[in-house]
Amino acid sequence: QSVLTQPPSVSGAPGQRVTISCTGSSSNIGAGYDVHWYQQLPGTAPKLLIYGNSNRPSGVPDRLSGSRSATSASLAITGLQAEDEADYYCQSYDSSLSGFVVFGGGTKVTVL
Amino acid sequence: QVQLVQSGAEVKKPGASVKVSCKASGYTFTTYPIHWVRQAPGQRLQWMGWINTGNGNTQYSQNFQGRVTITRDTFATTAYMELSRLISEDTATYYCARDATTGINWFESWGQGTLVTVSS
Numbered sequence: 733q734s735v736l737t738q739p740p741s742v743s744g745a746p747g748q749r750v751t752i753s754c755t756g757s758s759s760n761i762g763a764g765y766d767v768h769w770y771q772q773l774p775g776t777a778p779k780l781l782i783y784g785n786s787n788r789p790s791g792v793p794d795r796l797s798g799s800r801s802a803t804s805a806s807l808a809i810t811g812l813q814a815e816d817e818a819d820y821y822c823q824s825y826d827s828s829l830s831g832f833v834v835f836g837g838g839t840k841v842t843v844l
Numbered sequence: 845q846v847q848l849v850q851s852g853a854e855v856k857k858p859g860a861s862v863k864v865s866c867k868a869s870g871y872t873f874t875t876y877p878i879h880w881v882r883q884a885p886g887q888r889l890q891w892m893g894w895i896n897t898g899n900g901n902t903q904y905s906q907n908f909q910g911r912v913t914i915t916r917d918t919f920a921t922t923a924y925m926e927l928s929r930l931i932s933e934d935t936a937t938y939y940c941a942r943d944a945t946t947g948i949n950w951f952e953s954w955g956q957g958t959l960v961t962v963s964s
Contacts, residue, residue: 734888768950770889777939777954778889784950821889825948832903832948833879833891 735760736822736836743842744812752807752839754822760834762803765825769798769807772819772838781820782807809841817843846870848878848940848955855961861928864958866940873921874898877943879951880914880925884936892938894948895923930962 737755744750754767761767767785770778780789782798785805795811805824809816822836851865866878879894893904895914902914908927916923923940938958941951 766949770951777957778941778951779954780950780952783944783952789952823889823950832905833894835881835889835891837888 734837735826735834736824738820738822738836738839740837741840741842743844745844746812746814748812749808749810750812750841751809752820752822752841754805754807754824754836756803756805756824756834758803759828760824760826761800761805763827765827767798767800767805768823770821770823772821774818778821812843814843816841846942846953848942848953850938850940850955850958853959853961855963856930858931858962858964860930860962861926862930862960863924863926864938864940864960866923866925866955868921868923868942871942873916874918876946877948878914878916878923879941879943879948880912880923881939881941881951882936883939883957884933887936892925894943897923927960930960932962934960935962936960 742750769782771781772778785800786798797808820839826834847869849867854862856862874897877894880892892908895902897916911928913926940955942953944950944952
């Protein structure tokens with residue numbers, strides 16, 4: 733069971749907007765720790781998409797955006813494209829015994 | 845550019861140990877921590893631990909305490925992850941990742957992954 737909870741899957745048609753939630757607790761997101769997001773294409777290593785809740789590394793399109801509030805965070809993808817079909821993971825820091833770095837369970841985005 | 849190149853796939857028997865390497869290049873090795881993350885087939889990412897590549901200090905996830913050892917060789921700019929007393933559930937792809945800062949933050953660069961298969 734993951735410390736950070738994500739929906740197993742979301743889907744949308746090309747051009748639509750989808751959001752992925754990441755729900756934590758008072759020992760991680762609720763404690764004010766930042767949330768980061770990664771994209772993982774099949775058979776490849778994760779790639780950083782969003783850091784510090786809402787910042788995009790260079791090269792990541794502005795169709796992707798992140799936000800955080802209270803004990804949760806969200807990743808939004810607008811103008812959905814076929815290339816967005818992948819697994820997405822949120823990550824944060826946890827101050828409990830869970831072990832410092834925690835990941836969400838991952839969300840599979842399917843482009844219909 | 846930053847590159848992390850990991851050692852090749854391994855097949856191990858239950859009870860054995862495995863040591864995976866992560867060769868870093870393109871930056872000052874001792875400035876940024878290296879983390880190890882694993883992913884069982886079809887499963888989520890799971891953090892194992894990290895090493896301060898400057899002073900060699902380590903911290904491990906409670907889930908692997910006592911079985912995992914992370915080390916580094918500053919001259920070879922290489923980090924290592926050794927997992928002992930392997931069981932079939934340790935079959936997974938193991939990734940090294942470089943932290944973006946000097947503490948625990950986000951993972952800016954990742955190795956290509958090393959598949960470890962545990963089978964009798």
